[in-house]
Structure formats: C-alpha cells, structure tokens
Amino acid sequence: MGKANKNNWRKALKWALALLGLLIVSLFAIPSMFNDIISNEIKKGINSNLTTKLQFKDSNISFFNHFPALTFSFEEVSLASTKPFEKDTLINAKELGFGVNVFKLIFSDKVVVNQTYLTDCNIYLIKDAFGRTNYDVYKATDTTAVAKDTTASGLNLNLKRLQLDNASIHYIDNANGLTISSHGLNYNGRGGIVDGKLELGSRLDVTSVDVTFNHTDYLNGKKIKARSFTIYDSENLSVALDKNTISLNDLKVNFNGNLDVFENGVAYNLHFKTEDGTLEKVMTALPPKYAEWSKEVTLKGDLEAKLQLAGFSGIVPEAAAVNKMDLEVSIANGTVKHHKAEEALENLYLKFKGDITNERFNVKVDTLDFTLNEERTHGHAYINGKADSLYVKSAIKSHLNLNILNQTLNLPDLSFNGILVADINTDGIYQPQTSRLPKTNGILKLTDGSLQTSGHPEPIKAIELDAIIENNGETYDASTLTIKALNFSFLNNQFTSAAFFKNFDQPEYDITGKGTIDFTALNEVIALPLAITNGQLTADAHLKGQVNKPQSKNTNSGTLSLKDLAFTTDVLQYPVEISEGQFLFLNDKMAFTNLTVKHQSSDVVMDGYFQNYLNYALLSEGVLQGDVQLKAPKIDITEFFPKEEQLSSQTDSITNTNTIENVVSGVMQIPKNLDLAIKVNIDSLNYNTLIITRLSGDLGLKDQGLFLKNSTLNMVEGSAKIEGFYQPTSLKEALFSLNLDAKNLNIEKGYNSMELFKELAPAAAQASGSVSIDYDIAGVLDDTMLPVMPSLKGKGTLKVHNVQFEGYKLMGKVSEKSGFDALNDPKISEITINSTVNNNVLDIERFKFKVSPFRLRAEGQTTLDGNLSLKMRIGLPPLGLIGIPVVIEGTSEDFNVKLGKQSKDLNDETTEANTINTELEDLNKRKEALRNSESTNKINTLQQDINQIKSDSLKTKE
Incomplete structure (x- = not known):
C-alpha cells in the first residue's frame, strides 16, 4: 500500500510538472502564435473608433505585464485632443494595455477585450468657455447597424475591468471656473451584466487632489479613498448609486x-x-x-x-x-x-x-x-x-468678548476684536405685499470693534454699532429702527453716522453722515454687499423728513463728494466709473455738478438735480425725478446693448479659423422708476457704423421708456430733425418710433451706415448723390436691435437730388427691354416720392421724373423681403404725351420687365404690425406730453450754490 501511494505521488508530480511545463510554454507560445491576429484587430479597432490619432513607440504582447491576463500593450502612448484643441495632448502614458480573453481567442479565433490598463499616465480634460471639449475622440456609430452586424470585426470590446495605475488627471472647466487636479490616482473597476443591468464595483485611491473654484482652493492635497457599487439600467437610461463610501482624508x-x-x-x-x-x-x-x-x-x-x-x-x-x-x-x-x-x-x-x-x-x-x-x-x-411670505420665530442672546474669541479661534487670515451684545426676539409673518413684519424687539451693540483680513494690511478700526429695533404691531407703520451710532475708522479716515426710521410704509427719517469711505481699500478687507467696487465717498449731510409727505417738512442739507467711484449693475454690460462729482442737498432737491461718468468708451458730464431721491432709494415703488443737462464728447450706443460672447467662423483660402466676438443678445434695457428730463448736447454719437455729430435736444426717461423731442443733428454730410421713442417690452424685443426730417444726406454713406435705409431704399446701393427724407416709421426691434420688417408701419416723403445711377439692374433691364440706351445708368436731377409701409409692403405713390429726353412716371409696390410689382410709363419726346407702359414683377434679384399695363397687388398676411398699434399710439402720446428739462438758468443757479460751498465742508474735519 505504501508503495502504491508512492507511485501515485510520483505520477501526480509528473503530471504537475508536465502541466507546469505546458503552462510555461503556453505563456510564451500563445503570445507568439496570436501576436499578429491580436495586434491587427486591436489596431484596426482603435483606428476605426477614434477621431484622433493614437501614437506609440512600440507594442508587445505578454502574460507578465498584468499577470495572469494576456495583455497587448502599447508603450510610450500619446493621444491628441479633438478640434479645436488638436495641438494639445489628451492622454500620454507609459503603457496602454488591453486584456484579451484567452479561451475566446483559442477556441473561437475572436479577439475579445475585457480589460483595459493605463499605467503612469497623464490625462488632460478641457472644457472652454463655449462648452467645447477636447475629449470627444470616440466616433459616433449607428447603434442599430452595429447590433445587426456583430461579426463585421474580429474585435469585441467587452470591458469588464478598467485599471489606472499612478495616473494624473487634470480637469479644466473654463465655463464654470473649475479646476481639478489629481495625482497618484489608482483605480480598479470591475463589473458585469446581471438581468440586463450593468453592475459596476470600483476601488479608487488618490494620493492628492486639488480643487479650485472661482480662484478659491477647496481640496488642496487631499487624499481620497472610495468604494462604490453602481447599477446602470440602459433600458431606462438611469444610474443607481448604492453602497458607496468616500473618504476625504x-x-x-x-x-x-x-x-x-x-x-x-x-x-x-x-x-x-x-x-x-x-x-x-x-x-x-x-x-x-x-x-x-x-x-x-x-x-x-x-x-x-x-x-x-x-x-x-x-x-x-x-x-x-x-x-x-x-x-x-x-x-x-x-x-x-x-x-x-x-x-x-x-x-x-x-x-x-x-x-x-x-x-x-x-x-x-x-x-x-x-x-x-x-x-x-x-x-x-x-x-x-x-x-415673499415667511413665518419667522427666533431668539438670540449673547454677550461675547470678541477679543477672547479671536484668541481662542486664531483663524487664518482673519482677526477681530470688540465687545458684542445682542438680545433680539422675533415672532410673526414677513409679507411685504401687505406691509406685514414680525413682532421684533431687540438690541445689537458693538463697541471698540476692529476687523482685519489678509486682503489689506490695515484693519478697520474703532467700529461702533448701537442699534435698537422695535415692532409691537406686526406692521410696517408700527416699526422703528434707531441706529444711535454706526462709526468706523479706516486708513486715517473717520466715518460717523446715525439714523432713525419710523413707519416703514412711509418712512420718517433722520439721517446724519460725516466722513470719508475708501471703497477701493475697503473691498480688499471684506467683500461688501454693494455694487460699488472702487472709489472714495466724502459726506457731510443731515437728512430729515418723511417720504411722500409735503416737501416743506423735509429739511435736507449738506454735501456729498464722489471720486473715482466704480460700480456694476445688471442693466449695463460694462462697469460705470464716476471720476468726480459733487452733490448738494437742498431740502427736496439733490443738486449735482460736474458729475463725470465713463462707460467703456462713452464719456458724459452732467449737471442738474434729483427729486424724490430718498423715496427712490428706500421704497421699491419710489420714482426718481430730475432735470439734467448732459454733455458728452462721445457716446457709443452699442455699448449699452446686452451682449454675449459667441464663436465666429472666418474662412480664407488657406484655413478656417474660429474667433470670439461680442454679439448683441437682447434689446437695450431702460431702468425702472425713472422720470428724468434731460437736455442733451453730444459731439459724437455712434450707432454701429453710423456716426451722428452735434446732437442736441430733449431726452426723457419715463415708464421704462426713452423719449426724444426737439432734437437736431448732423449725419452722413447732412442735417436732420428727429423725434421718437424707444421702450423694451421684454429682454428680447422693443418698440420704437422715429420721426425723421433730414436734408441733403449723402446717399452712399447713408446706405452703408443705416440698416433701415438699405431696407426702404435698396436702389441706393447703385446710386450717388444726395437725398432728403421726411418719414414717420414705427415697429419692433428684435434681439439684435434690428427692425422686424413685417412689423414696420409708416409713411413719408423721399426727395433725391442730382442722383447718378451706375449698374442699377432695374433701369438696365428697362433700358434693354425698351431699347432706349439713355435709361441705362441715368442721371436724375430731382425726384419726390411719397410712400407708405404696412404689413411688410412698401406702397409707392405715383411720381414723375425726367431722364433726358424722356419723361417717366412710376408707381407700385415692393415687399420688405424683396418682391416687386411696379408700373412705369416712358413718356416719349418731345412732351411725353405718347408713352410706353412697362411692368416689373419678380424679386429684387430675379425680376421680369415687360411692356404692359397691368401689375398685381402685393398683399402680405402679416398682422404683427396691427397688434402693436395701440401700444405705439400710447407711447407717442406720452412723448408729446413729456415735460422739457428745467431752464439752463435754473440748473446753473443750483450749480452756483454748490460751488459757493467751501471745499472744507467736503472734507472730514479732524
């Protein structure tokens, strides 16, 4: 028995050694035998599925790179990004490996890839401000075709495992200001399909993660370990996350x-x-x-x-x-x-x-x-x-020594001191629509306060706050807020203030403020909840009275000075800068002088006064009234249009390039709650390619509309009188009306500068000379601030003087059809044309003109999208008593000229213009009722009052 056992052990050992030998031989033989098949199929599969080129130094196949998997590996790999990032690298790695199913390879001669390996790799994922990414390298395929033709390729990508070893992944999202960098990342994910659902388990270890959002570091050098289990339901396009754990340090x-x-x-x-x-x-x-x-x-x-x-x-x-x-x-x-x-x-x-x-x-x-x-x-x-309707119940009571708290916490980049006392109780409903406030009684007091941050080397010192709020009636009118002191010192500038408010429906107020605030440095210390970003304010004012009460009860006095002030607003695209300005409080008026304002390239200097300014500042429904004189060397209207960055493709004979440009995206908005009469005097007013000089007149801002009266200007070598209005009806649409009486405009410059000129007088493209226009036109502007043609409605007269046509297609065809060479490129001394615009159709009344030796007459219709239906009569010399009728029909690009008497009417079913008639008429009435600005003498008198105040009163007294 012992001998038999010994023989059995020998046989088993022989078989084991034989199998081991066979295994060792297989480890070297299989890669050699199938190297060409595997290499060809993987390279072919990669090239057919990628939009960019995969470059590598060498390739090999072995069981030993990721034992026991048979792995085909590319060495020193580089994969380029997609357009427009093709010069950037998406992935570079020491190894890109594909694990091959050995049994499928041997018994079915198919290359089935079920594992992918990336070793010592750098991955760069980029998303720019327009949402374009550099990692869309996988070709889109017809999933139906692929499903039907499963044998088209010898390569089967059935990824059951993805392994990253020592990876660095960099994600840059410029659109959202997000950057993520991870180093030493090791990932091992496994999965499979169970009951039609893909189940993925994974393990993730990251040595270091850096996360920056809006220039602030959040995870700098954090370690991350994660275990997760995910189910992906392809039928319902959903991902269920279950049994997930993540560790942040x-x-x-x-x-x-x-x-x-x-x-x-x-x-x-x-x-x-x-x-x-x-x-x-x-x-x-x-x-x-x-x-x-x-x-x-x-x-x-x-x-x-x-x-x-x-x-x-x-x-x-x-x-x-x-x-x-x-x-x-x-x-x-x-x-x-x-x-x-x-x-x-x-x-x-x-x-x-x-x-x-x-x-x-x-x-x-x-x-x-x-x-x-x-x-x-x-x-x-x-x-x-x-x-807009909150129930609030709260209580806070504290007596806190901030000096001790500062030492206890010792926070980085932040230091504070002072004694804080708070005792505030609130219970009730906040509902501004019905003027309801919770019952509130409390005090908030800070003494000997200071605050310093890493943003500025100097602290805000001597902070004093002593406030009492009382409301026992749960209404606005039962509320009082007393601020006995709100003081601080910063950069050797002391600012002191106090305030009293009673009855928040129609506030009684008593406000004093004296000193200087440097917003430029203050914003470096702490982010202020204000739109003001830079500049200095100096005040010495006392305001006392009641909003919406007889102005005789208001005793407002004092001065306010601004210097290099900058602020932002949602209404305007660019910051507004006030280089200087002085204000004087004179009871119900706040007069100002030399208020110098800059918005991008537009410069404005204003003098005048405001009324109802506290009502406007304190109450959302308050309307700011005022009379202003505005002088400007230059204003560019297009800078006030809402714009957004978009891609623009430029094509030349060599290459196609993408550039970034600002395009109009919405109509110019007018601030709410303004009632201002402005006397304007502008040296240069730019509107796209049109340059207007010496514009003067009366401008009104009221009911979120802009109204222009009694104005004169020079443009395209002529002069004009102009009136009109503009009012946005949404963020993307606005109403406008224009009454233009222009003399001797240069036709060529007018055509090239005015979009509306091109639409109403397309023949001007082939004409030179001058023109006078007396026209009333109204309609809708779209989100590019251009007229919506079917909405236009108007009438008026066009007079042309000494016009020379060159290459005018219409007259050329009339000349060709009639056989009269004199009608080709004619020179015309004078034409008067009356016309109306309605429902997308320009109706031209009969008009006469001479082209020596002929006397001509024309009339008809043309639509604003280019359809023509015109009639002409060519009166033959000597007196034109005998004439040849001509009919012109078709489009401006393709029309027919024939001898005849009948032409069809052009009717358009558009009714958009009719829907805005009532609104346009209402705006026109408001324009006529618009008050003019106060006389220059009255405004100048207020400026003299300001100038007479000693400059010392505008400075903080020590």
Whole structure:
C-alpha cells in the first residue's frame, strides 16, 4: 500500500510538472502564435473608433505585464485632443494595455477585450468657455447597424475591468471656473451584466487632489479613498448609486441616490451621510488653510450630518421636476481651543435641520449654544414659507468678548476684536405685499470693534454699532429702527453716522453722515454687499423728513463728494466709473455738478438735480425725478446693448479659423422708476457704423421708456430733425418710433451706415448723390436691435437730388427691354416720392421724373423681403404725351420687365404690425406730453450754490 501511494505521488508530480511545463510554454507560445491576429484587430479597432490619432513607440504582447491576463500593450502612448484643441495632448502614458480573453481567442479565433490598463499616465480634460471639449475622440456609430452586424470585426470590446495605475488627471472647466487636479490616482473597476443591468464595483485611491473654484482652493492635497457599487439600467437610461463610501482624508461619507436621463433633460436625487463624524475629522476635509489651522487647534465633539440634493435640468417628467436641498447637522459636546489661547469655546451644541424645496424654506435651528469666558451665547430660530411670505420665530442672546474669541479661534487670515451684545426676539409673518413684519424687539451693540483680513494690511478700526429695533404691531407703520451710532475708522479716515426710521410704509427719517469711505481699500478687507467696487465717498449731510409727505417738512442739507467711484449693475454690460462729482442737498432737491461718468468708451458730464431721491432709494415703488443737462464728447450706443460672447467662423483660402466676438443678445434695457428730463448736447454719437455729430435736444426717461423731442443733428454730410421713442417690452424685443426730417444726406454713406435705409431704399446701393427724407416709421426691434420688417408701419416723403445711377439692374433691364440706351445708368436731377409701409409692403405713390429726353412716371409696390410689382410709363419726346407702359414683377434679384399695363397687388398676411398699434399710439402720446428739462438758468443757479460751498465742508474735519 505504501508503495502504491508512492507511485501515485510520483505520477501526480509528473503530471504537475508536465502541466507546469505546458503552462510555461503556453505563456510564451500563445503570445507568439496570436501576436499578429491580436495586434491587427486591436489596431484596426482603435483606428476605426477614434477621431484622433493614437501614437506609440512600440507594442508587445505578454502574460507578465498584468499577470495572469494576456495583455497587448502599447508603450510610450500619446493621444491628441479633438478640434479645436488638436495641438494639445489628451492622454500620454507609459503603457496602454488591453486584456484579451484567452479561451475566446483559442477556441473561437475572436479577439475579445475585457480589460483595459493605463499605467503612469497623464490625462488632460478641457472644457472652454463655449462648452467645447477636447475629449470627444470616440466616433459616433449607428447603434442599430452595429447590433445587426456583430461579426463585421474580429474585435469585441467587452470591458469588464478598467485599471489606472499612478495616473494624473487634470480637469479644466473654463465655463464654470473649475479646476481639478489629481495625482497618484489608482483605480480598479470591475463589473458585469446581471438581468440586463450593468453592475459596476470600483476601488479608487488618490494620493492628492486639488480643487479650485472661482480662484478659491477647496481640496488642496487631499487624499481620497472610495468604494462604490453602481447599477446602470440602459433600458431606462438611469444610474443607481448604492453602497458607496468616500473618504476625504479622515472623514468618511456614505452616499447613494440615482441619476435619470430623459430625452431632453436630466434629473438627480443624491443622499450623503457622515460616518462616525467628529469635528476633528471634518477639519481634515476643509480647504487647505483651515486644515493647517486645525493642526494647532484642539477640536472635540461629535458631528452628524446628512445632505440631500435633488434637482433637474432641461425637460423632465413632472414627478422628477423637483429642486430640493435638505441638510441636517448636529454637533454635541464641542470644544474649540487654539494652542496659544488661554480660554476655550466650550459646551458647543448645534442642532440644525433645513430644507429648501421648489423655493419654499423650512429651516429650524433647535439649538445654538456655547460658552466662552463663562459668558453664554444661546438662541434658536424657525423659518417657514416662501421669500415673499415667511413665518419667522427666533431668539438670540449673547454677550461675547470678541477679543477672547479671536484668541481662542486664531483663524487664518482673519482677526477681530470688540465687545458684542445682542438680545433680539422675533415672532410673526414677513409679507411685504401687505406691509406685514414680525413682532421684533431687540438690541445689537458693538463697541471698540476692529476687523482685519489678509486682503489689506490695515484693519478697520474703532467700529461702533448701537442699534435698537422695535415692532409691537406686526406692521410696517408700527416699526422703528434707531441706529444711535454706526462709526468706523479706516486708513486715517473717520466715518460717523446715525439714523432713525419710523413707519416703514412711509418712512420718517433722520439721517446724519460725516466722513470719508475708501471703497477701493475697503473691498480688499471684506467683500461688501454693494455694487460699488472702487472709489472714495466724502459726506457731510443731515437728512430729515418723511417720504411722500409735503416737501416743506423735509429739511435736507449738506454735501456729498464722489471720486473715482466704480460700480456694476445688471442693466449695463460694462462697469460705470464716476471720476468726480459733487452733490448738494437742498431740502427736496439733490443738486449735482460736474458729475463725470465713463462707460467703456462713452464719456458724459452732467449737471442738474434729483427729486424724490430718498423715496427712490428706500421704497421699491419710489420714482426718481430730475432735470439734467448732459454733455458728452462721445457716446457709443452699442455699448449699452446686452451682449454675449459667441464663436465666429472666418474662412480664407488657406484655413478656417474660429474667433470670439461680442454679439448683441437682447434689446437695450431702460431702468425702472425713472422720470428724468434731460437736455442733451453730444459731439459724437455712434450707432454701429453710423456716426451722428452735434446732437442736441430733449431726452426723457419715463415708464421704462426713452423719449426724444426737439432734437437736431448732423449725419452722413447732412442735417436732420428727429423725434421718437424707444421702450423694451421684454429682454428680447422693443418698440420704437422715429420721426425723421433730414436734408441733403449723402446717399452712399447713408446706405452703408443705416440698416433701415438699405431696407426702404435698396436702389441706393447703385446710386450717388444726395437725398432728403421726411418719414414717420414705427415697429419692433428684435434681439439684435434690428427692425422686424413685417412689423414696420409708416409713411413719408423721399426727395433725391442730382442722383447718378451706375449698374442699377432695374433701369438696365428697362433700358434693354425698351431699347432706349439713355435709361441705362441715368442721371436724375430731382425726384419726390411719397410712400407708405404696412404689413411688410412698401406702397409707392405715383411720381414723375425726367431722364433726358424722356419723361417717366412710376408707381407700385415692393415687399420688405424683396418682391416687386411696379408700373412705369416712358413718356416719349418731345412732351411725353405718347408713352410706353412697362411692368416689373419678380424679386429684387430675379425680376421680369415687360411692356404692359397691368401689375398685381402685393398683399402680405402679416398682422404683427396691427397688434402693436395701440401700444405705439400710447407711447407717442406720452412723448408729446413729456415735460422739457428745467431752464439752463435754473440748473446753473443750483450749480452756483454748490460751488459757493467751501471745499472744507467736503472734507472730514479732524
């Protein structure tokens, strides 16, 4: 028996050695035997599926690169990006490998790739400001054709595994200001198809991740470890995320949810939850400067957090059309203390739950409590409703020594001091439409305050705030706000102010302000909630009175000076800069002088006064009234049009290039709540290619419309009187009306400069000479600020003087048909043409003119999109009593000339012009009722009052 066992062991050992030998031989033989088949199929498959070229130094096939997988590898790989980034590299790698299914290869002679490897690689993913990407390298295929022809290629890409070893991935999204760089990335993903659904498991380890958003670092050098399990349902185009865990340094977060892709939109619903969270672990996941700060801080306390994010874009089913953010945070037994501090922030408790669903708020702070230096801060809050109707109940009570808190926290790039006292209670409904405010009683007091950030070397010092708010009646008129002091010192400029407001419906006010504010430096210290970005303001003013009450009760006085002020507004495309300006408060008026304003290349100097300025500033329905004298060396109207960047293709004989240009995208908007009468005097007014000089007249801004009266100007070598109005009806459309009486305009320059001239007088393209126009025209402007032709309605007279036609196709064909050479390229001394425009048709009344030796008569119709139906009569010499009738029909590019008497009427079914008639008539009445600006003498008197004030009153007294 022992001998038999010994023989069996020998046989087994022989077989094992034989199998081992066969395996070793196979490891070398199989790659050699199938090298050509595998190489050809993979190279052919890659070339047929990629839009850019894959370059490599060498290739090999082996079991040993990624044992035990048989791997075909490209070495020293480089793949170029797609257009327009073709000069950039998308991927470079030491190795790009494809794992081949050995059994399929041997028994079916098919190359089935089920694994992909990238080793020591750099991947660059770029998205520019126009949404163009560099990584769309995979050719689009006809999925139906592919499904039917599964044997067309010997290559079968059935990827069950993707492995990245030591990868660096750089994602740059210029459209959204996002940059992500990851280094030392190792990824191993496996998967398969179960019950028609693709299940993917993955493991991700990243040595270092940097995330920058809007120039702020969020994850600088963070380590990430992730485990996930994902189900992809191709039938329903959805991704379900389950059993996912991600680690940001020491903080673990579980997440799950789903992503649903519909025909025209995407919806998502994601849930995140911390796992065994503590304040210390949270700090390791914060932006770099706080992570470093946390190393010097004792952080204790338990933290639990949950976050749900749901949203959608595009068109999705109603059940999926939900925007929601739900956040729960709980902190218990918290302690924060910097190593250098003597006191600790202790007993920190926070219990917060809030969600925002489809613009509805439901926020609850059950507990906010901590102690510092034996002083307790505690409070709670509850908010429910929408922005225009909220129920608010809150209470906060604190006596906080900010000097000690600053030492306790020792925050990076931030230092503050002072004593803060707060005791505020609120309970009730905020509803501005019905003038409701919650019952509120409270005080807020800050003494000996200071604030310094890394943005500026100097701190804001001597901050004093002493405010009391009272409202016991839950209405606007029962409310009072008393600001006993709001003072600070910055850059040796002291600013002091105080204010009292009563009855928020029609506020009684008592406001004082004195000193200088340097907004340029102040914005470097702290981001102000203001549109003002730069400049200085100096004030010495006392305003007292009541809004919407007889002006005799208002005793406003003092001065305000601006210098190098810059601010932005949603209405204008570019920042507005005020290089200088002085204001004087004279009871109900705020006069100003030498207000010098710049907007891009447009320069304006204004003098005048405003009324109702506090009503306008304090109440949303307040209307700012005023009379202004405006002088400008140059204004470019196109700079006030809304614009956006778009791609523009330029083609030449050598190459096609894409450039970026600003194009008009919407009509010029007029600010609300203005009633201004402006006397204008402009040296140069630019409108696209049209240059207007010496424009003077009365301009009115009222009811979100712009009205022009009594104006004169010079353009295209002639002079004109002009009146009209302009009013936007939406962001993409506006109404306009123009009454133009122009003398001796140069036809060539007018045609090249005025788009409307081209449409109403296309024959001017082949004419030289001068023309006079007396025309009333109205209609609609589109989102490129050009007329919508079918909407135009108008009538008037066109007179031409000494016109020479050269190459005018219409007269050339009439000459050819009639046999009269004198009618080709005629010279005409005088023509008077009356016409009307309506429903896209230009009706030309009968008019007469001479082309020696003939007397001609013409009339008819032409549509604004180029259809012609004209009649002419060629009167023969000597007196034109005998004439030849001519009919011209067709389009401006292709028309027929025949001898005859009948021509058809051109009717257009367009009724758009009729729908705006009522609005145009109403705007015209308002233009006629527009008040003129105050006399120059009255405005000059106000300027003298300002100039008589001593300059010392505009400076802060020490």
